Amino acid sequence: MIQDTTSIQAIETLIGQVLTETPDIFLVAVRVKPTNNIKVFLDADTGLSIEKCVKINRTMYRIIEEKGWYPDGNFSLEVSSPGVEEPLKMLRQYKKNVGRNVEVILNDERRVEGKLIADFTF
Numbered sequence: 200m201i202q203d204t205t206s207i208q209a210i211e212t213l214i215g216q217v218l219t220e221t222p223d224i225f226l227v228a229v230r231v232k233p234t235n236n237i238k239v240f241l242d243a244d245t246g247l248s249i250e251k252c253v254k255i256n257r258t259m260y261r262i263i264e265e266k267g268w269y270p271d272g273n274f275s276l277e278v279s280s281p282g283v284e285e286p287l288k289m290l291r292q293y294k295k296n297v298g299r300n301v302e303v304i305l306n307d308e309r310r311v312e313g314k315l316i317a318d319f320t321f
Contacts, residue, residue, distance in 0.1 A: 217258050228240045235269060296315055298315065
């Protein structure tokens with residue numbers, strides 16, 4: 200089994216290797232629960248289909264098994280897009296969502312809705 204302190208890094212490294220052939224798909228987040236439930240959230244510049252998620256899931260699952268990270272096979276793997284309710288976390292996500300309506304939660308917890316009219320850089 201992968202140690203808890205390195206499991207997310209190991210999964211991030213693995214997904215980076217798996218995605219080398221699909222540069223429009225990118226990693227948003229990885230979550231690993233104590234029950235060995237691995238959740239990988241991906242996004243894509245041109246949209247992420249269920250078929251692509253299934254293909255990536257199968258590839259990753261096979262590699263995890265081959266590497267013997269969970270020798271008893273007691274893990275689950277979910278690969279999906281973050282969903283519309285998840286916050287945008289990466290600049291790439293802002294760029295692909297220009298022109299869409301968004302909700303922003305301000306520091307004082309007020310919610311403001313509007314259209315994302317431009318991406319930004321710092």
